[in-house]
Amino acid sequence: MPIYEYRCGRCSRVFEALIRKPSDESEEVCPHCGGHEKERLFSVFGMAGVEKAGGGSCGSCSSHNCGSCSCG
Numbered sequence: 001m002p003i004y005e006y007r008c009g010r011c012s013r014v015f016e017a018l019i020r021k022p023s024d025e026s027e028e029v030c031p032h033c034g035g036h037e038k039e040r041l042f043s044v045f046g047m048a049g050v051e052k053a054g055g056g057s058c059g060s061c062s063s064h065n066c067g068s069c070s071c072g
Contacts, residue, residue, distance in 0.1 A: 003017065004040055
């Protein structure tokens with residue numbers, strides 16, 4: 001059961017919806033304005049707190065905090 005992100009064609013707000021089966025997608029409405037027009041957005045998943053392979057350093061710098069260099 002994937003969670004999809006949509007942009008409402010009426011109010012332009014972004015919202016998420018759990019779609020159990022393909023027919024559910026056409027019935028989904030914007031929770032902000034109730035609009036039926038929507039555009040499915042390309043979603044990427046995120047994993048907070050997970051280190052990169054290789055022990056935390058990206059290899060291009062000596063820092064072990066990739067937030068402090070240009071590769072993180």
